[in-house]
Amino acid sequence: MKESTSLVVIKVALYGISFLVSEKTCSHTSRKPFMWKKLAGGIDIEEVKKIVKTDTLSGCVISHAPGTGKTRLAITFVQSYLEVFPQCFPVIIAPKGMLDTWETEFRKWNVKIPLHILNSRDIHWHGDKTVEKLASNDKDLARRLSISSIDKNYMHALKLRSWAEGNSIIGLSYSLFQKLTKGEGNDDDKLRQMLLQRPDLLILDEGHTPRNKESNIFKALAEVRTKRRIILSGTPFQNNFEELRSMFSLLLLANFEAMDFFPSSKLHNMTDVMVDEIMKKLDPFVHIHNGDILHKSLKGLRESVVILNPLPSQKRIIAMMEKHKTRGKHPQKNKTQGSTFESEYKISLASVHPSLVAGMEKLPKEVTSVVDELPLERLRLKPSEGVKTRFVYEVVRLCQALKERVLVFSQFLEPLELMMQQLRNEFNWTKGKEIMYMSGNVSPKTRKTLMVAFNDVESEANVMLASTKACGEGITLVGASRVVLLDVVWNPSVGRQAIGRAYRIGQQKIVHTYNLIAKGTQEKAKYDTQAKKDQMSKLLFSSEPQPAECSRSSEFISNDRILEQMTEDEDLKEMFVSILPSQW
The missing domain is CATH 3.40.50.300 (P-loop containing nucleotide triphosphate hydrolases)
Incomplete structure (x- = not known):
């Protein structure tokens, strides 16, 4: 007997994409129902429905190599999760430049539930029960939808109404989420509460983005009610352990404070024992896939x-800039992080082509004298x-x-x-x-x-x-x-x-x-x-x-x-x- 689409979708999310394709072509070869166990508490659907309201659940990190299909995996999970919990109100937050990729993937895989991007003035509303009902009762709205002639604020409201009624998924950038959750004014406060309290499933694409715990976006995300969070990141470790700790604190919320992740440790003094201990603590929450599909295919x-x-003239300019940079490090109290970055920026441009130095402000006098000697504008091309x-x-x-x-x-x-x-x-x-x-x-x-x-x-x-x-x-x-x-x-x-x-x-x-x-x-x-x-x-x-x-x-x-x-x-x-x- 042929299985229903709903059952197939659920099986895919439970057992991985490998349920649909052969091992040789599969980019997600693990058959372990990792995401369902972390976000729903198990793989027995009836049992999961009973425990979904408890506090025993957490989020997870999907750390798959770039280019191996994290977006597709997340979409499949959301589809199956909605089949079981249709009122979970999923929210996808991603860098602005990646939202178009999500929209494209939703259309490519013929996902039944619409994805509405709040950053966009466009709306793909066919199949959206909320918008279709409104359009059927309002010919002017239907006309304006057909020619994409709708006020930005009304478009926001339309998309959010559809989402609040359980008929769509919303996606937005980190910066827009931060802006909308400020809650200034009565209407804005209602929107803030909606975005913080209603979502029962939160997906953070490039989830290492809000890794600074002092940033406004970090603080906004920390206020989201749900514990069911998926962090997608091919590169969770960015610069240091403090950033890693911050990212996991967004995932595990209050429970994370009990876990010692050596936040003060530096790369140069990490021992194998310390690394092994950190790995053991991270292991229950992280699914790793390092890109075997790329190496094989x-x-x-x-x-x-x-x-x-x-070249000689370029070398002279670089040497003087490096000398001035080194000299400026003493005394340290007079050296700011901003001036260090500015020096690195100028040296980086000089190493590409000397003409990029022309017109720079606050150059050392020695560098200015060399620059003045060279016909840099004539050499530019x-x-x-x-x-x-x-x-x-x-x-x-x-x-x-x-x-x-x-x-x-x-x-x-x-x-x-x-x-x-x-x-x-x-x-x-x-x-x-x-x-x-x-x-x-x-x-x-x-x-x-x-x-x-x-x-x-x-x-x-x-x-x-x-x-x-x-x-x-x-x-x-x-x-x-x-x-x-x-x-x-x-x-x-x-x-x-x-x-x-x-x-x-x-x-x-x-x-x-x-x-x-x-x-x-x-x-x-x-x-x-x-x-x-x-x-x-x-x-x-x-x-x-x-x-x-x-x-x-x-x-x-x-x-x-x-x-x-x-x-x-x-x-x-x-x-x-x-x-x-x-x-x-």
Whole structure:
């Protein structure tokens, strides 16, 4: 006898996606009903219905590698949970840039219950019993719905009414949730209470986002009544144990205080015993899947650290900036965190191309005198005058013959804008055609259009210049097989997420990544700190074996046609100090 759709959906959530597909293709191979046990108390539906109102339940962390389908798994669970508890009023909170991904996934998998994004002016209302009933009784509303001509506040109210009546799921960004739960004014206070008290299931996508316990979003989420919380994060350990503790305190609420997670411990003094103890305490609440599906189904990932030798003028500028930065550390009381970040920002730009220094404010006098000597504006469009722009230019040039596309990430917009100008000048390319550019200022609709065009093998796209902040999460860019990380950030998960845009399901080629480091800067020390953090993250949230000793540089280069050509070129070989396999 054929099973009902409802029963199939419930079985999928109980036993994993593997219920529907073979082990060879399954990205969630664990058959343990982990989510149901943590959020509902078991897998016996009748028994679960009896205990769901008790205080014995908790949330869970789904720590699956980027690109392995956490969103799909969460959607399947929500579907099945709604089949058993139709009045659970689910809320999905995610970074704004990822909400479109949720909407797309809901439509892709034909989820019966609508998802309404509060950040969006659009509404997909067909199948929504609340909205359909209102529209059937109000022809003017039906007309305005059909042409998307509805006031923002009324649209909010319409979506929230549907959700409050149990006919839809709502999704919103962390920033909007924080804003709506301020509760200023009578109507706003009603909305605040609705969002804090009504949800019985809360999903936090990229759930490491509210990891600062002093932030307003952390405080707002801590007030949500329900204990049934799902944190989705491929990188739960971001920078330190205090952040990890904060994230888990959102998950476990009051019960968490009894658990000692060594919040004051630093990476350098953690012992194996301490790590093992933390893992044991985290284990009941965390489901780990480290991406075996990627290793088995994709062609490979080859990550390298490329240490580059800046040009003479560039080297002088960097040396003076580093000297001034070091001198400024004493006395320490005069050094602020803001000034440290500002110094790092300026040195990072100088390591890309010296022209990025032009026009900077508050430069040391020694640097200003050197900058004034150079015709920086005249050199601006010449990639060969900056060691990192030169590297990017050569990779892009050589990739054309191999019919490969390049993805360039930076945490700063200035280098991306400069390289766009340089590539347009050198190759006579057009923005939006051969060159794609994606920053936080790009609308979700335009971002989706760019993503589709870049991944289309028939398009003329050659390179995507992307902001790590705007494109590090929720974006698929499998059209690229070469990924360049232009600068080094303190948080290793930022780089891991960036690489995960290309190295994910749908990728058809080996992905080569290049972490660029300029000699004479603190970038190598920063990268080494990154590697230690990433190592700790893997110890806590990965079951994969630790990597063996790195292969020799010569072997590594010979496996990369682009690096091999560049290092053998007499005009380019002096650019390289060393090339090492990544420590991540």
